Amino acid sequence: xxxxxxxxxxxxxxxxxxxxxxxxxxxxxxxxxxxxxxxxxxxxxxxxxxxxxxxxxxxxxxxxxxxxxxxxxxxxxxxxxxxxxxxxxxxxxxxxxxxxxxxxxxxxxxxxxxxxxxxxxxxxxxxxxxxxxxxxxxxxxxxxxxxxxxxxxxxxxxxxxxxxxxxxxxxxxxxxxxxxxxxxxxxxxxxxxxxxxxxxxxxxxxxxxxxxxxxxxxxxxxxxxxxxxxxxxxxxxxxxxxxxxxxxxxxxxxxxxxxxxxxxxxxxxxxxxxxxxxxxxxxxxxxxxxxxxxxxxxxxxxxxxxxxxxx
Amino acid sequence: xxxxxxxxxxxxxxxxxxxxxxxxxxxxxxxxxxxxxxxxxxxxxxxxxxxxxxxxxxxxxxxxxxxxxxxxxxxxxxxxxxxxxxxxxxxxxxxxxxxxxxxxxxxxxxxxxxxxxxxxxxxxxxxxxxxxxxxxxxxxxxxxxxxxxxxxxxxxxxxxxxxxxxxxxxxxxxxxxxxxxxxxxxxxxxxxxxxxxxxxxxxxxxxxxxxxxxxxxxxxxxxxxxxxxxxxxxxxxxxxxxxxxxxxxxxxxxxxxxxxxxxxxxxxxxxxxxxxxxxxxxxxxxxxxxxxxxxxxxxxxxxxxxxxxxx
Amino acid sequence: xxxxxxxxxxxxxxxxxxxxxxxxxxxxxxxxxxxxxxxxxxxxxxxxxxxxxxxxxxxxxxxxxxxxxxxxxxxxxxxxxxxxxxxxxxxxxxxxxxxxxxxxxxxxxxxxxxxxxxxxxxxxxxxxxxxxxxxxxxxxxxxxxxxxxxxxxxxxxxxxxxxxxxxxxxxxxxxxxxxxxxxxxxxxxxxxxxxxxxxxxxxxxxxxxxxxxxxxxxxxxxxxxxxxxxxxxxxxxxxxxxxxxxxxxxxxxxxxxxxxxxxxxxxxxxxxxxxxxxxxxxxxxxxxxxxxxxxxxxxxxxxxxxxxxxx
Numbered sequence: 024x025x026x027x028x029x030x031x032x033x034x035x036x037x038x039x040x041x042x043x044x045x046x047x048x049x050x051x052x053x054x055x056x057x058x059x060x061x062x063x064x065x066x067x068x069x070x071x072x073x074x075x076x077x078x079x080x081x082x083x084x085x086x087x088x089x090x091x092x093x094x095x096x097x098x099x100x101x102x103x104x105x106x107x108x109x110x111x112x113x114x115x116x117x118x119x120x121x122x123x124x125x126x127x128x129x130x131x132x133x134x135x136x137x138x139x140x141x142x143x144x145x146x147x148x149x150x151x152x153x154x155x156x157x158x159x160x161x162x163x164x165x166x167x168x169x170x171x172x173x174x175x176x177x178x179x180x181x182x183x184x185x186x187x188x189x190x191x192x193x194x195x196x197x198x199x200x201x202x203x204x205x206x207x208x209x210x211x212x213x214x215x216x217x218x219x220x221x222x223x224x225x226x227x228x229x230x231x232x233x234x235x236x237x238x239x240x241x242x243x244x245x246x247x248x249x250x251x252x253x254x255x256x257x258x259x260x261x262x263x264x265x266x267x268x269x270x271x272x273x274x275x276x277x278x279x280x281x282x283x284x285x286x287x288x289x290x291x292x293x294x295x296x297x298x299x300x301x302x303x304x305x306x307x308x309x310x311x312x313x314x315x316x317x318x319x320x321x322x323x324x325x326x327x328x329x330x331x332x333x334x
Numbered sequence: 335x336x337x338x339x340x341x342x343x344x345x346x347x348x349x350x351x352x353x354x355x356x357x358x359x360x361x362x363x364x365x366x367x368x369x370x371x372x373x374x375x376x377x378x379x380x381x382x383x384x385x386x387x388x389x390x391x392x393x394x395x396x397x398x399x400x401x402x403x404x405x406x407x408x409x410x411x412x413x414x415x416x417x418x419x420x421x422x423x424x425x426x427x428x429x430x431x432x433x434x435x436x437x438x439x440x441x442x443x444x445x446x447x448x449x450x451x452x453x454x455x456x457x458x459x460x461x462x463x464x465x466x467x468x469x470x471x472x473x474x475x476x477x478x479x480x481x482x483x484x485x486x487x488x489x490x491x492x493x494x495x496x497x498x499x500x501x502x503x504x505x506x507x508x509x510x511x512x513x514x515x516x517x518x519x520x521x522x523x524x525x526x527x528x529x530x531x532x533x534x535x536x537x538x539x540x541x542x543x544x545x546x547x548x549x550x551x552x553x554x555x556x557x558x559x560x561x562x563x564x565x566x567x568x569x570x571x572x573x574x575x576x577x578x579x580x581x582x583x584x585x586x587x588x589x590x591x592x593x594x595x596x597x598x599x600x601x602x603x604x605x606x607x608x609x610x611x612x613x614x615x616x617x618x619x620x621x622x623x624x625x626x627x628x629x630x631x632x633x634x635x636x637x638x639x640x641x642x643x644x645x
Numbered sequence: 646x647x648x649x650x651x652x653x654x655x656x657x658x659x660x661x662x663x664x665x666x667x668x669x670x671x672x673x674x675x676x677x678x679x680x681x682x683x684x685x686x687x688x689x690x691x692x693x694x695x696x697x698x699x700x701x702x703x704x705x706x707x708x709x710x711x712x713x714x715x716x717x718x719x720x721x722x723x724x725x726x727x728x729x730x731x732x733x734x735x736x737x738x739x740x741x742x743x744x745x746x747x748x749x750x751x752x753x754x755x756x757x758x759x760x761x762x763x764x765x766x767x768x769x770x771x772x773x774x775x776x777x778x779x780x781x782x783x784x785x786x787x788x789x790x791x792x793x794x795x796x797x798x799x800x801x802x803x804x805x806x807x808x809x810x811x812x813x814x815x816x817x818x819x820x821x822x823x824x825x826x827x828x829x830x831x832x833x834x835x836x837x838x839x840x841x842x843x844x845x846x847x848x849x850x851x852x853x854x855x856x857x858x859x860x861x862x863x864x865x866x867x868x869x870x871x872x873x874x875x876x877x878x879x880x881x882x883x884x885x886x887x888x889x890x891x892x893x894x895x896x897x898x899x900x901x902x903x904x905x906x907x908x909x910x911x912x913x914x915x916x917x918x919x920x921x922x923x924x925x926x927x928x929x930x931x932x933x934x935x936x937x938x939x940x941x942x943x944x945x946x947x948x949x950x951x952x953x954x955x956x
Contacts, residue, residue, distance in 0.1 A: 060690025060691065061690075067371065068370075068374035068403075069371065084721070084722075084742070091720065096402040099395070103725050104391060116606060120391075123631065294734070295738060296734070379683075379714075431916070431938055434935070434941075
């Protein structure tokens with residue numbers, strides 16, 4: 024579709040339902056052929072810049088694997104090297120440099136709006152690999168793709184989104200992505216301190232997402248088809264005792280799932296996790312986060328291929 | 335030309351006018367085909383080592399993009415990793431390692447003479463990507479290529495070289511490169527503290543470069559065809575008040591250019607810049623530094639292709 | 646051979662004499678064609694992960710060069726980046742990530758057993774690039790390959806292994822590797838403080854390696870065909886005076902070799918070296934460590950090619 028060629032990917036809200044389904048179809052088509060090496064000439068001769076101003080091994084390596092499975096090359100820098108750039112040069116000049124050296128720029132940045140700013144400066148397409156507290160569109164794409172692959176649809180399901188809904192961009196992007204589909208219900212499960220920011224509530228209401236807030240995972244667990252877990256960071260809590268309480272009640276254990284969840288429930292997590300999901304869940308049928316991590320490659324490959332006109 | 339095959343690139347003074355023109359022709363030929371992917375098999379199967387003992391994102395990434403546009407692969411390390419090498423091993427052993435693993439070594443090092451030393455040890459060709467305070471030959475090549483592309487010639491023009499002419503290797507290499515051509519006049523514009531070192535004066539005189547020194551940018555600005563700006567670093571000044579004065583008088587603003595410069599004046603800068611060029615110059619016809627940055631890729635690609643026998 | 650396909654490489658003791666000879670044959674076959682680019686399609690479309698939790702430029706770059714000479718791509722991280730992973734995530738999750746993104750995982754880790762653990766988790770083959778104090782199997786492979794190339798055989802020779810036999814994994818792996826062959830004698834030359842650990846002695850005895858301990862290099866030097874030197878680190882010694890004594894007596898100088906060694910003696914060293922081998926040895930016929938370093942590429946390429954089914 025012409026709409027993909029040369030396109031920037033800044034927010035998941037830039038995409039319609041049909042576009043996302045179209046992307047899923049491409050990802051599905053690529054899944055079979057990436058590892059076999061049959062897609063290895065699709066982006067031959069292309070260079071993808073990976074500008075990671077903030078550390079993220081998982082996102083960086085999955086973009087890198089996606090590009091290289093398609094025969095593209097990558098250049099770029101990681102957060103450690105970015106420090107020395109940051110001292111000397113403004114973001115605009117760095118983006119112009121990459122714009123001159125490569126065919127597409129993937130950017131990860133600590134500040135809200137960095138990807139949009141980069142997209143305005145660069146002539147080449149820019150993909151937001153996470154900026155600020157709100158946007159991580161390719162994570163949301165692969166999250167929904169995983170749901171779609173497990174259930175054959177994203178619609179009609181009951182979702183629980185658990186953890187830090189205030190500062191976690193994966194959770195927020197997932198919620199925004201759900202507005203493009205027709206979930207039956209979305210439970211926002213978090214301690215009061217980590218509820219979404221007002222602007223996110225407004226976006227969810229405006230987009231007509233059916234949601235309800237709760238502090239209790241146990242209460243809603245029996246209804247859920249998908250539980251999206253995110254990390255709760257200690258640093259968010261002024262009082263450590265509050266943190267210890269919250270952490271205990273939001274820890275997803277195998278026992279908790281076996282007592283309360285439907286057998287079909289699937290647990291997602293953007294990873295890395297620390298201890299918010301017990302390792303005993305790993306071997307259970309609830310676990311879907313390792314599959315989800317793996318699917319980052321075909322989804323990002325599909326995005327690269329479409330934007331660079333190869334699919 | 336047989337003279338390029340396997341050749342080391344240590345100083346810009348190793349090259350004749352004809353060789354540089356020959357390089358420019360190759361760069362010009364590559365400019366059209368690098369991004370289209372049509373040059374992507376020229377260096378297939380080759381490995382280029384990027385040994386950056388000193389940080390330089392711009393130079394590193396442009397070499398990497400150049401190599402990869404031609405189908406070569408790169409291996410290497412950045413300054414952060416180099417620290418752990420430096421502790422354990424002398425430069426000679428590191429160079430021998432890269433000599434065994436790759437087909438060409440690009441080296442960036444803090445110390446004067448490191449590239450020459452590497453070239454003596456390595457059997458494979460070595461390219462100096464900046465060492466010490468004097469030599470950065472590939473920067474000079476792309477600088478002159480940019481002038482040549484803008485004016486159709488390097489000869490007969492009036493140049494101003496502004497900033498730190500004492501410690502800045504880009505400025506010094508640019509001056510040395512100009513000795514290979516016939517500029518009408520070269521103005522060395524700097525505060526007394528940052529005038530070239532005696533050895534550089536000697537080289538310029540010996541090579542017969544027509545130059546004049548001045549402290550005032552305003553005074554010579556009306557005559558200039560090319561203004562080459564470099565950064566003045568605070569650390570160079572024992573007295574901060576001296577720095578503030580100098581910094582103010584050497585700041586290139588749009589207003590200054592519009593009041594004093596010819597309309598055809600082109601402003602170059604090796605980048606990164608901090609605040610020595612006002613951002614309002616970016617959108618003006620004087621600005622040529624973004625083009626210059628971009629041209630680093632075809633010039634370095636031409637050099638790699640010629641040295642490795644592919645062009 | 647079917648035995649190689651998909652195989653993990655954790656310890657040199659996992660390999661039989663025949664398998665090692667088979668590997669040497671492949672390495673020998675590749676030596677001629679790697680630099681010419683004729684092997685550049687063997688692993689096309691494959692991705693090799695380089696997970697270096699501990700710094701090692703030499704090992705990392707030789708794996709990277711090996712993979713790229715065969716047309717494979719690499720993704721991964723170096724020790725500097727690994728720190729930020731280590732904070733957030735356990736080794737198992739990191740390994741699962743790489744397992745999902747690539748076709749083979751090369752891992753270097755500070756802790757004993759990390760590679761075995763990774764191999765148990767990953768579905769894709771895992772190669773140990775050094776873990777703990779004992780195992781560095783690919784180093785041992787290239788060490789023996791070097792001996793084999795120099796003498797036409799590994800059997801029947803007199804070996805001296807010098808230096809830190811207690812904490813140095815290269816020395817230990819070399820000793821374990823020798824148990825697969827029939828050396829005439831192996832001298833363990835070290836100060837008492839740096840003698841092998843009990844478990845290593847047990848392994849050597851159990852495997853029937855003919856060895857003798859000594860503190861004096863001079864004494865056994867006349868008998869040696871191969872002298873394998875490793876670094877003695879100051880940090881190992883509670884008393885600095887002990888260190889200074891040991892260091893002096895174990896320094897391999899040209900004079901020492903000329904006075905005591907056979908003319909055919911070959912000196913190996915896994916590198917990097919600091920001052921345990923005098924630089925004047927570099928230009929002498931005794932020196933074989935630069936060749937040895939170079940041979941890391943064909944040996945590792947052979948291993949990758951066999952495990953990934955391309956040779």
